[in-house]
Amino acid sequence: MIRRTFVASWVDIVAATGAAVLLAVALPPSAQAATGVFHYYDARGTVRSVTNPAPGACLRTVDAGRATNDTNGRIELYGSPDCDVLIRTVEPGEGFQGGFNSAKVG
Numbered sequence: 535m536i537r538r539t540f541v542a543s544w545v546d547i548v549a550a551t552g553a554a555v556l557l558a559v560a561l562p563p564s565a566q567a568a569t570g571v572f573h574y575y576d577a578r579g580t581v582r583s584v585t586n587p588a589p590g591a592c593l594r595t596v597d598a599g600r601a602t603n604d605t606n607g608r609i610e611l612y613g614s615p616d617c618d619v620l621i622r623t624v625e626p627g628e629g630f631q632g633g634f635n636s637a638k639v640g
Contacts, residue, residue, distance in 0.1 A: 568607030568639045570626075575600045589639045592617035601637065602629045610640040 572584045577597035584593060587605065594615050603609045603624040611634040613619040623640060624630050 568605035568609070570603075570605030570607075572605055572609055572637065573602040574598045574637065587639050591638060593637045594635070595637055596635050598634050598637075600629070600631050601634070603627065605639070608640045610638055612636040612638075 567586045567588050569586055572587050572593075574582050574595050575598060576582055576595065577599070579599075582595070582598075587593065587607075587609070589607075592612075596615055601609065601611060601624055603626055606626050608626070609624045610617070610620055611622045611624060611630060613621045613633075613635060615635045617636045617638050621634060622630055622632070
């Protein structure tokens with residue numbers, strides 16, 4: 535009886551460890567806000583700034599003409615106002631000159 539309990543406990547430990555490893559590999563890392571400031575110029579040429587933009591949140595920039603990514607994350611620029619049509623990814627420290635209608639941390 536003692537030997538059977540020991541074997542069952544060992545099997546339980548191995549199964550639990552395997553499940554934990556599988557979850558750690560299968561689940562994506564949690565998204566984090568980009569640290570820094572994302573600057574863009576609106577249709578009137580006024581500079582707008584977003585500090586520590588939230589990951590995945592779509593920022594409507596309608597008719598923006600220029601962007602500067604002073605964050606530590608990628609900024610995705612879209613042609614549509616609902617972050618549907620990706621036109622450019624701006625890496626940290628880079629800028630973009632051209633029209634776009636929305637942006638988000640990618």
